[in-house]
Amino acid sequence: MVFDIFSDSTTVNILGSELSLGSIIIGIIIMIVGVTIARVVSTVFKKYFAANLPDNTAKSLHKLIYYGIIIISLLAVTTSQGIDLSGLMVAGGIFGIVIGFATQSVVSNAISGIFLMFDRPAKTGDLIEIKSSNIYGRLMDVTVFSTRIRMFDGSIMRVPNEKVFTSEIRNVSGSEVRRIEGIVGIAYKEDVDQAIEIIKKSVAKNPYILREPAPNVWTEQLADSSVNLKVLTWIPRDEWDHVGPVLLKNIKKDIDDAGIEIPFPQRTIWYGEPKKPKGETP
C-alpha cells in the first residue's frame, strides 16, 4: 500500500517515510504559501505585464507561472518531508500504463493543446473556421484540453484540442482585409458591359468597400437561364456585418432601377395533341 495513514497516533507513513504530524502541518503551510505566492505573482503579472504582451502569449504565460509555482511548491513539500518518490515511480509506472489506456484521449488533447500553444494557428479574438466540424466563430481561449469558440448565435463551442490540431483551420483574421464574393445573373438580352458598370457603381456606394483593390466584376458563366456575373470586393476584415447582408440587395435594387432583367429558370411545356382513332369525327 502506498499510503499507510495513522499507523500510530503521532506519525504517518507516506511512501515508507514516517512523518510526524508537525512536519505534515509544515508541509501544508508550505503548500498554502506556495499557492498564495502563485496567485499573487500571476495576478501581478496579469495586471502589470500582460497588457504589453499579445493576448494569447499573456494567457499562456499566466498559466505557466501559476502552475509552475504550484509544482515547485509541491516538490518543496515532498523534499521537506523527506518523502522518497522512488516508490511512487515504481507504482506510478504500472499505474501509469493503466491510466494511460484509460485516459488516452485526455492525454492526446493535452499534448495537442501544448502543440497548439506553440503552433498558434490563430490568436484569441480571431475569427476562425474549422471546416471538418463545420464550426465558424471567434476564438476565445485555448486551454490544456480544449479550445473554446464563440459562435455567432452567442453560444460557446468547446472543441477538444486533438480535433482542432488535426483539422484544417481557416483564419479569417489573418490579414487586415477580407474578400466578399457574390453572383448576379442577368438576362441574355441585356448589355453585359452596362450591367457590370451599374454593379461597380452600386458596390462603390458602400463606405466599407475598399477603393483599392477596386471591386471587380466579370462574366463568370453563361448559365442555363442567365449570364452570371461574379462580384468580388474587399472590405476591412471585421466589417462583414456592414457589407455581407446588403451587398446583393443593393446590387439588385440598382439593377432593377436600371431596367435590367434578373431572370429565373423557366420551362416551356408543349402539350401534344391527343391522337384520335381513325374514322372518328370531331
Added chain:
Amino acid sequence: MSTSNFQSSTANEHTDFGKYILRDKLSLNLPNNEIICTRLNDTSFSYKRDSQETDPVKKVIHSQTADFEIGLMPLLPIHVPSYKTDFFFMRFTEQMYISQHSVAEMLISFPIDIGVFLVENDKAGLLDSFSCDMTNSRFALYGPPDNGKLCKYVQIPIEDQSVQQPFVHTQIKLRIANELDEGVMVGKIVFPVTDHKLYYKHSSAVMDGLTATIKSRIGVTVVDTVQNPISGIEGWMQALRDVQVTDYKFSMEKGFD
C-alpha cells in the same frame, strides 16, 4: 480659444470651428449636416444631427457642469465611417514625374472629418464625428491582401487644386524629394496621419505638412514619410482630438506608382 454664445433657436448661418456655450438651444449648420443641441435640465442636453447622407443621430448627453461647452473641431479623416486605422492613402488622379535629385512642393486639398466635443474641466470627450462629404470617405489597402496595410483613402487631383470647401477640406503642404539618381513616377503617398496636428480659424483648417523622401535602402526604392510641423500660423488654434499624437517610423516599401 474663442468662445461664442448662442441662445437663440434660429440656425446660425455662419458656423465656424470653435467652442460654443449651450444656453437653451444651439444650432450649427454645416454642409449636408445640421446640429441641434437642446438643454434638458441642469446636467443634461439632447444632441441631434440631421444629415442629408446618413440617418439622423440622436443622443442625450450628461455633463458634470451646468455650463455646457461644445467644441466643433476639424478632425483627422480617420473617424468615418468608423475608426480602423491611423494611416492615410493619397491616390493622385494624375501620376507625377519627379526627376532625379529634385524636390516638388505643392499645396493640396485634403479631406477632414468633423468632431463635436463636450468640453468640461479642460477635458474633451468626443460626442459625434462625421464627414460633410460621406461619399468620398472610403478605405483602401496599401500592399498585397496578405500583409497590406488598411488605410483611409482619398483621390487627389494634382492639376486642379481649386476645389476646397470649408468643413470638407483642409490644406496640407506636400513636399516630395527624390534622392535617387533617376526620375520616378509617383502615383500615391501613404502616411500615418495621426502624426499630424490640425489647426483651425473660422471655418478653415490647416494640417501639418508632409515630406515624402524617395530613396534607396539596401537596393530597394522606398518612400520615407515624415510630418513637418506647421509654423507661422498666428491666430490659428490647435484643434481638439480624440486620437493620441503618434510618432510612427513609416516607409512605403510596397511601391508608390
